[in-house]
Amino acid sequence: MLIVTHEIQVIQRLCNRVAVMEHGKVVEKGSVLEVFSNPQQDMTKKFVRTVIPDQIPPSVVAKIHEEKDNYKILRLRFLGDNATDHLLYHINKTFSVQTNILFASVNELQKTILGIFILQIIGDDAEIAKVIQYIDEQLVQWQEVEL
Structure with a gap:
């Protein structure tokens, strides 16, 4: 099943693998665990921070x-x-x-x-x-x- 969404919480709860797209191109992909635990691209970091913050106030x-x-x-x-x-x-x-x-x-x-x-x-x-x-x-x- 393929799910296309901007709702990162949906990906976190339902998906095994994730691909992050920016301007119509895949910029990062992998298992949800890999991508959420160690995002590499700025776009991915922004998305992941909405459910897993990682910055000092x-x-x-x-x-x-x-x-x-x-x-x-x-x-x-x-x-x-x-x-x-x-x-x-x-x-x-x-x-x-x-x-x-x-x-x-x-x-x-x-x-x-x-x-x-x-x-x-x-x-x-x-x-x-x-x-x-x-x-x-x-x-x-x-x-x-x-x-």
Whole structure:
């Protein structure tokens, strides 16, 4: 069955695969889980954000700009089993850093948990690098966020 819609919620609930079109051309396609959990194209990101937001609220961004401490901001993507691990607990117990959750969203897509956290890690560069290495070892996808 083929469904053509601008209603992203319909795609999220009913479809297995999705193709995103812009100006009559397919710009991104894949399983709903793949595309919704890691959209690549700007058009896809805009559509997906209507059901799975992934941005820091402007008032929080303003407060961060006032910070004097050394920090990095990471967008973490938890998928499936690693969404239920205790990553943040272990980071706070193991490393000499402070963490601040700036944004969090947890959704279920095709019976798979998708968690998106935007995390501020405060500490010296060496300790932050250890945290990033630990995140890599836990197979959690991440990217640095520039404000």
